[in-house]
Amino acid sequence: MKREWMDILHHEKVATDTYQMVLNGDIPGSGIRPGQFVHILVDDNFFLRRPISIADVDEQAGTLTILYKVLGKGTKSLTAKQQGDKLDVLGPGGNGFPMEELKTKRALLIGGGIGVPPLHYLGRQLVEQGIEVISVLGFQSKEYIFFEKQFNELGEVYVATNDGSYGHHGFVTDILPGLEGRFDTYFSCGPAVMLKAVSKELTGYDGYLSIEERMGCGVGACFACVVPTPESDAKGYRKICRDGPVFKPEEVVL
Incomplete structure (x- = not known):
């Protein structure tokens, strides 16, 4: 850094x-x-x-x-x-999305609130590699929506609002069943409760989660931003600022 x-x-x-x-x-x-x-x-x-x-x-x-x-x-x-x-x-x-390792032709981006911004830069990079992009964006209400135009420039976009003031009335996970078979890999960023729901809904797909969390030092020296892993020993935690914020769904417990 x-x-x-x-x-x-x-x-x-x-x-x-x-x-x-x-x-x-x-x-x-x-x-x-x-x-x-x-x-x-x-x-x-x-x-x-x-x-x-x-x-x-x-x-x-x-x-x-x-x-x-x-x-x-x-x-x-x-x-x-x-x-x-x-x-x-x-x-x-932190560690971002593993662009060099991707073997996908069709990507699904799923963002919630302030978890939307990093997916825009990701989407741009994917499109430049010739990868088809579909985006699903979730917000509290119409007044909180941003970057819809920018994502429309990348590909098809679906917007959900909690109160139904714009787009789909509900959550991003409500939209996912209708997109089955239209993507190979998903990338999601947003609140932990959303990420947990997304990973459960898309079990069986290759995916990556970017976790939002308050940080202390930001360089891995403290334990202010940790997430548990399936491991049961003392190594059963990952530091979001250093090991993440991007993880495979099976690497963390939300």
Whole structure:
């Protein structure tokens, strides 16, 4: 991981409690893989950094795009940052999706809420490899929806909202039975309860889960972000920041 003061080129609100920020610097040239994250120090008033998934990368322009949701004082303070300000950024962190190992021709992307952004960069990379992409995106309501247009540029898109204010009334898992046989591998990111439901619904398919979790150090030195595994011994945990955030469904217990 590399630490750098990155310039804010663009910062805007894109949905309820959700913001998009474009940063410029050298980190985008670090060979970022879809699914990795950056660890941002908001300012000196906050001791811990905030992990934020990477939604897009332009290595030639030296930019990376992130989207974050206001969840507390730290992310609320981040909304005050403006174009021209600098951010203390550490990254890229974690292990992303194993792009070199994929042997799929048709991919299904399943995102929930702020778990949607990393799937956009993944989708772009898959399309560039000639892989067909179908996306299923879930949000609380119409006011929380973002990046629908960007995913439509990648392929077919289905949107579900909890309250039925847009798209399918219900959850992303409601849509999955209708897509049986139309994909080889699935990739999902979102709340643990959603990931658990998705992996149960898609048993028998090859898949990858990207786990959202609060982090402490972000480099594997602490145990603030662990997930249990099927192993019963002392090694029965994985650190999401270092070993993940991407795992095979059979590697973790949600």
